Amino acid sequence: xxxxxxIILLLLFIPILGVTRMINLSHLDFLRTSFDIDxxxxxxxxxYSKPSPDNLKYIKVEANGEGASCVDDVARVAILYxxxxxxxxxxATYITRLKxxxxxxxxxxxxxxxxxxxxxxxxxINRFGVTSRKSGGWWAARGFWAITEAMRFFKxxxxxxYSKLKKSSYSLYNVLKSNLRHGLxxxxxxxxxxFLLGLSNLYSVxxxxxxxxxxxxxxxxxxxxxxxxxxxxxxxxxxxxEGEWHGWGSRQMQALAVAGRVFKQPEWIRAAERCALNFTSxxxxxFGPIYxxxxxxxxxxxxxxAMEPIVSGYTELYRATNDKGYAxxxxxxxxxxxxxxxxxxxxxDLKTGRGYDGLEKxxxxxxxxxxxxxxSLIALADVLExxxxxxxxxxxxxxxxxxxxxxxxxxxxxxxxxxxxxGAGSAGGKAMASLSDDExxxxxxxxxxxxxxxxxxxxxxxxxxxLYYLLHHNKGNIEVRNEKxxxxxxxxxxxxxxxxxxxxxxxxGRGEISIDQVLVVPNTIWRIFRMDKTGIAFIYGxxxxxxxxxxxxxxxxxxxxxxxxxxxxxxxxxxxxxxxRKGIVMKRAETLGETKDxxxxxxxxxxxxxxxxxxxxxxxxxxxxxSGIYGATYPLEELxxxxxxxxxxxVDNIPFILKGLEGHMKNNIALQGEKICLPKGRYxxxxxxxSSEHGSFKVPVTFEYSDGSKQTDDLGFSDWCQGPxxxxxxxxxxxxxxxxxxxxxxxxxYLFTQTLKLASxxxxxxxxxxxxxxxxxxxxTLRKSTEGKRLHIEENK
Numbered sequence: 001x002x003x004x005x006x007i008i009l010l011l012l013f014i015p016i017l018g019v020t021r022m023i024n025l026s027h028l029d030f031l032r033t034s035f036d037i038d039x040x041x042x043x044x045x046x047x048y049s050k051p052s053p054d055n056l057k058y059i060k061v062e063a064n065g066e067g068a069s070c071v072d073d074v075a076r077v078a079i080l081y082x083x084x085x086x087x088x089x090x091x092a093t094y095i096t097r098l099k100x101x102x103x104x105x106x107x108x109x110x111x112x113x114x115x116x117x118x119x120x121x122x123x124x125i126n127r128f129g130v131t132s133r134k135s136g137g138w139w140a141a142r143g144f145w146a147i148t149e150a151m152r153f154f155k156x157x158x159x160x161x162y163s164k165l166k167k168s169s170y171s172l173y174n175v176l177k178s179n180l181r182h183g184l185x186x187x188x189x190x191x192x193x194x195f196l197l198g199l200s201n202l203y204s205v206x207x208x209x210x211x212x213x214x215x216x217x218x219x220x221x222x223x224x225x226x227x228x229x230x231x232x233x234x235x236x237x238x239x240x241x242e243g244e245w246h247g248w249g250s251r252q253m254q255a256l257a258v259a260g261r262v263f264k265q266p267e268w269i270r271a272a273e274r275c276a277l278n279f280t281s282x283x284x285x286x287f288g289p290i291y292x293x294x295x296x297x298x299x300x301x302x303x304x305x306a307m308e309p310i311v312s313g314y315t316e317l318y319r320a321t322n323d324k325g326y327a328x329x330x331x332x333x334x335x336x337x338x339x340x341x342x343x344x345x346x347x348x349d350l351k352t353g354r355g356y357d358g359l360e361k362x363x364x365x366x367x368x369x370x371x372x373x374x375x376s377l378i379a380l381a382d383v384l385e386x387x388x389x390x391x392x393x394x395x396x397x398x399x400x401x402x403x404x405x406x407x408x409x410x411x412x413x414x415x416x417x418x419x420x421x422x423g424a425g426s427a428g429g430k431a432m433a434s435l436s437d438d439e440x441x442x443x444x445x446x447x448x449x450x451x452x453x454x455x456x457x458x459x460x461x462x463x464x465x466x467l468y469y470l471l472h473h474n475k476g477n478i479e480v481r482n483e484k485x486x487x488x489x490x491x492x493x494x495x496x497x498x499x500x501x502x503x504x505x506x507x508x509g510r511g512e513i514s515i516d517q518v519l520v521v522p523n524t525i526w527r528i529f530r531m532d533k534t535g536i537a538f539i540y541g542x543x544x545x546x547x548x549x550x551x552x553x554x555x556x557x558x559x560x561x562x563x564x565x566x567x568x569x570x571x572x573x574x575x576x577x578x579x580x581r582k583g584i585v586m587k588r589a590e591t592l593g594e595t596k597d598x599x600x601x602x603x604x605x606x607x608x609x610x611x612x613x614x615x616x617x618x619x620x621x622x623x624x625x626x627s628g629i630y631g632a633t634y635p636l637e638e639l640x641x642x643x644x645x646x647x648x649x650x651v652d653n654i655p656f657i658l659k660g661l662e663g664h665m666k667n668n669i670a671l672q673g674e675k676i677c678l679p680k681g682r683y684x685x686x687x688x689x690x691s692s693e694h695g696s697f698k699v700p701v702t703f704e705y706s707d708g709s710k711q712t713d714d715l716g717f718s719d720w721c722q723g724p725x726x727x728x729x730x731x732x733x734x735x736x737x738x739x740x741x742x743x744x745x746x747x748x749x750y751l752f753t754q755t756l757k758l759a760s761x762x763x764x765x766x767x768x769x770x771x772x773x774x775x776x777x778x779x780x781t782l783r784k785s786t787e788g789k790r791l792h793i794e795e796n797k
Contacts, residue, residue, distance in 0.1 A: 022380050022394075023084070024353030028077070031060065031370050032100075035069065036123040037107045043100040044069030044119065045077050048369040053718070053725045055696055058354070058368060067118030067126045071108050071139040073370035075146035077101045080374050082149045083381045089153075099161070102150055105143045106168055113171030115140045136179040137186055138249070141194040144172040148201030155205055169202055177214055182240070183221025189236050190246070192218050193255035200255075200262040212263060219259050222252050223271045229295055230455045230487045231404065231521045234278035243487075246292035247306025253280060253313035261320040269320045276317055276326065277561045280310055282540050284333055286403045286525045288342065295487035296457050296516050297406050300627060301358035301365065304347060304375035307336050311379040315386060325558035327386045328565055331393030332529075332538065334379045340396050340529070348376035362626040363694050363774040396529040396536060399574065400549070402448060403525050407503075409433040409515035410629055412441040421629055422514060431628055432459065432514040440506035441515060445471075447495045451523040454493065456505065457516040459485040465509010472501045480513055487519075528574075535570035539563070549574050586675040589780075592657050593648075599681060601780045604659045606674050607666035611776060612636050619742030620664040623720070623776070624693035630740045634720075634749060636661060642732035642751075649689065649779075651731045651753045656689045656779040670773035671699075677766050682785040684760040686767075689731055689753055689779040691720035698726055699770040701756070706763040713756045717775050720749045728752035751778065760785035 031045045046068055048061040062068040078101035081094050088094060108116045108125060114134040118126040126132035134140075147169045154162040176195050181187040185195050199215040202208070227237040227245075236252035238244045253275045260268030283290070289306035291298040314330035317323070332340075337348040337355070345364045348355045354368040355376030383391055410421045410431045419441075420434040433441060454471060460480035468477040474493045495501065503520070507513045524541030528549055535549050540562050546554055550568040558565045592602035611623030613633035625631025639658075643649050649656045660667030668690070686703075698716035705711070716726030721737075724730060731751040739745050758764060769777070 022350060022384065023377060024350060025377070027058070027349075027353040027355075027368060027373055028370075028377070030058065031373065032097075033060065033069065033121075035104075035119055035121075037104075037119055037125065038123075040107060042104045042107050042123075044074050044104045045101075045370040045374075047073050047371065048367060050367050051695070053696065053722055055698075055725070061369075062121055063118070066129055066131050068121040069104070069370075070118045070132070071105050071115050071143050072117055073374065074101050074104045075139070075142040076371065076374040076378070078105065078146035079149050080378050080381065082146075082153055083378065083385070085153050086385065087381070095157075098150055098153070102147065102165065105146060106164075109143075109168060109171070110134060113168075113175045115143045115172070136175045138191055138194070140172060140176055141185060141191055141198065144169060144176060144198040145194050145201070147172070148198045148205070151205050152201060166206070169198075173198075173202065173211070173214075180214075180217070183217045184225075184240075185218075187240075188238055189222045189225040189240075189252055190238055190249045192222055193236075193251040194249070196222065196255040196259050197251065200259045204262050215259055215263055216265075219256060219263075219265070219268050222256065223268070225252075226271070226274075229293070230489065230519065231282070231453065232279060232293065233282075234274045235280075235283075236275065242294075244292070244294035246294075247289050247309075248291075248303060249305070249309070251309045251312070254309055254316045257313065257316035257320045261316075269317070272313070272317055273321070276314065276329070277563050280313065281329065281538075281563045282525070284310060284336075285527055285538055285540050286521075287406075289336070295485070297519065299406060300360050302341070303358035304337070304355055304372040304379075307333060307347075308375035308379045312382050315382040318386060323560075324390075325560055325563070325565065327390040328393055328558060330386065331383045331390045332396055332536075334383045335394050335396045337376050337379055338394055340398055344397075347372075348380070353377075360626060360694070366695060392531065393536075395531045397531075398527055399530050400528040401526070402522060403527065404519060404521040405445065407443050407518040407520065408627075409441055409517060412443045412518075415440055415442060432516045434512045434514050435507040436512045437465070437508055437510070438506070440504055442502055442504045443518070445501050445503055445520060446499075447501050447520075448498050448522075449495055452493050452495065453521045453523065454490045454503070455487055455519040455521065456490050457485070457487045457519075459483075459514040459516065461485075462511040463507070463509060463513040464511050465507060465513075467513060468506045468508065470502075470504045480507075480509070485516070530570055533570055533572075535568045535574075537564075537566040537568070539566070586677065588677040589679075591679050592659075593655070595655065597784055598655055599679070599683070599782045599784060600655060600657050601676075601678070601782065602659070603669065603676065603777070603780055604666075606669045606676065607660055608672065609668050609670040609776060610660070610664060610666050611668050611778075612639065612661060613738045613742070614663075617664065617742075618738040618744070619740070621738070622740070625740055626773075628740065630742075632740060632745070633738045634751070635734055635736060635738060635744075638734035638736070639732055639751070642734075649731060649751075651687075651689075651729055654687050654753065654781055654783075656687070656731070656753075656781055658689075658778055668776045668778045669769070671769045671771065671775045671777065672773050673771040674769045675766055676769070676780075678764055678782075680763060680765075681782070682760060682763055683758050683782040684785040685783040686756050686758055687753055687781045687783070688715060688717075688756075688777055689751060689781075690717050690775065690777040691750060691752055692717040692775045693720055694774050695719055696722065696725050697772055697775050699772045699775065701770060702768040703758060703764055704766040704768065705759060706765050709759075709762065711759060715754060715756065715770075715775075717752055717754060718750075720751075721747050723750065724752055726754075728754050758782075758785075 046060040049058045081098035117132040117139040185192040203211040225236045229243040253272045256268045256272040289302045311334045314326045318326040339346040355373035357365040357367040357372045410433045423431045460483035463480045466477045526539040529536040552569040554568045590602045593600035610621045613621035614636040621633035622631035696718040701715040703711045718725040731753045737749045
């Protein structure tokens with residue numbers, strides 16, 4: 001009887017999980033909300049949701065000035081459910097959700113066929129906002145794609161509903177076709193790729209030859225946008241004859257693969273393959289799903305909406321060619337969502353079904369709205385539609401890589417001079433270092449043996465002179481005279497042995513030149529992944545010696561043009577080395593001050609961040625901008641108001657001493673796995689003074705005792721611009737902060753104290769801090785143990 005009940009429970013649970021345990025629709029259902037649109041009850045999905053201040057739940061959030069739900073995101077939901085119905089065609093819940101999403105889209109379609117985008121939480125249509133008004137653009141194209149994708153399902157399931165969708169799709173088709181400019185929707189190839197996907201769907205269910213001729217015009221116009229800039233080749237620029245590319249919405253590879261298959265046009269498929277082999281593979285291997293380039297490489301944020309079109313592009317190429325390499329690449333790219341990324345953070349939570357917005361340089365944005373959640377689910381559903389053996393590649397985790405370097409000029413060393421930085425609030429194309437006559441920048445590089453190409457991105461519109469460069473005995477110069485921002489190749493260089501080399505770039509001439517970035521690109525880039533005990537090598541360029549990773553046979557799984565994928569048994573030592581913590585800063589902390597009850601630590605030797613600025617120099621400091629030179633900071637004068645006359649900060653009679661307050665100095669630890677060795681002593685409590693930025697965080701901190709035992713507890717700090725959410729006490733409340741430009745912002749900010757209990761009878765010898773550099777510690781104080789004193793007296797006796 002008990003076994004029978006278990007079976008029944010399992011059968012009840014299967015529909016909730018859907019086609020596989022990887023497809024968790026819980027958070028998507030949380031975002032689903034009813035809206036009264038023009039007197040008709042519809043269901044939409046909230047565009048944004050953010051974690052609550054205590055991080056225990058998520059809160060649905062309306063887009064400021066836009067609305068609560070939009071066609072752009074609800075269309076994605078419809079596409080997802082159409083995909084899931086290919087896997088489970090009789091799933092009643094999927095059919096219901098698909099109709100709900102489609103009905104929302106139809107409710108925002110005007111009489112002329114065009115679509116509005118946003119509705120507010122009270123159901124009012126936003127008819128005039130720039131991201132919502134009728135334009136025959138992004139949301140019209142995406143609504144068209146969603147409707148035509150669903151038509152294929154309802155054609156044999158519900159004739160009346162199919163007819164309704166067909167009428168709507170042709171109205172949209174006419175609107176979109178009227179907005180073509182030289183074959184491109186509003187002149188943009190990325191927007192046109194979405195239109196082309198809808199055209200392929202509509203033709204496949206109607207066979208209308210007018211659709212075919214329009215698709216041919218659009219596809220060929222997209223192909224004419226084929227571009228090359230610096231190390232990036234065979235990508236489709238946003239507009240013809242322009243170098244710009246951005247990750248979000250760039251479905252050209254996917255659309256050409258689908259259209260080539262549907263309309264039987266092999267040259268369109270070949271164009272998609274050229275992009276896949278020469279651009280997309282180089283991109284995801286070397287840079288990841290960057291935000292954009294034009295020509296500056298904007299590396300962050302890396303968003304779900306940039307990776308999902310890559311996954312979908314590879315899967316559609318597999319369907320068009322039946323070439324297994326594209327299926328492997330699709331799963332390899334989709335593994336990014338499950339934690340195979342530079343921060344090793346899952347961008348999709350299997351337990352909750354949340355898809356997170358994106359990765360910044362040092363932290364993950366945990367906002368989880370419809371776009372990021374649906375993109376995560378679509379990417380996984382795409383891979384799950386492939387033959388089962390390919391889903392195993394979702395387990396890939398990177399353990400070693402040899403990839404390009406992006407050097408931000410404003411972060412390079414100016415030598416003896418002082419760096420003149422423009423727009424220093426952020427890096428990645430927004431901040432540049434200006435060089436006048438005889439000024440230079442230099443950077444030490446750890447380079448492996450092999451060949452490299454070096455590119456420079458600069459603005460020479462105010463320059464009249466020469467740019468000189470040097471790397472490992474290779475030198476040269478280029479003339480720069482009144483040139484707009486562009487990318488140029490400086491040199492090819494061959495490094496004969498592994499080592500550290502100095503790259504130098506110098507300007508000589510009149511006026512000044514603004515240097516943005518330097519790209520150092522190996523001629524062969526590669527990445528080694530582990531998949532259980534198996535190693536997978538992904539190589540772009542020439543062959544690579546893999547003997548350091550295996551002593552067994554190496555199998556070439558796939559090779560096309562410059563792309564090679566190899567498989568081998570991974571050396572267990574390599575796996576262990578990859579698991580080890582690297583670059584731990586381990587130093588001894590001296591005692592800064594002693595009282596009867598407390599030992600105040602001097603942790604200044606660990607300081608790596610300047611988070612405090614004064615009214616005299618409000619721009620100095622950078623507490624929270626991980627990509628730039630300057631960021632927001634605490635105001636020194638307000639912090640000093642919280643201190644006593646002795647210069648210490650006391651909270652509940654617990655003394656803290658802050659250091660590094662005298663000008664532009666480091667004054668806190670942005671946690672990077674530091675190991676603090678302590679003076680001998682027994683302590684009952686440890687007190688941390690600190691805060692977090694870009695969210696509130698709780699992470700493990702480990703204490704090691706002289707007897708070899710260890711204690712691990714969670715240390716939590718709330719965001720510095722929120723009140724205490726994680727059990728802290730307020731150490732100092734400040735009514736404003738300084739922004740990256742040195743302006744006073746009327747944003748209340750806080751410093752907090754957090755308390756952890758220690759093993760008072762044991763001698764504490766080290767503190768191991770976690771790797772979480774969005775958490776900061778300004779001071780540490782220990783409470784002396786009275787039990788420890790008694791034990792010490794007895795030992796002396």
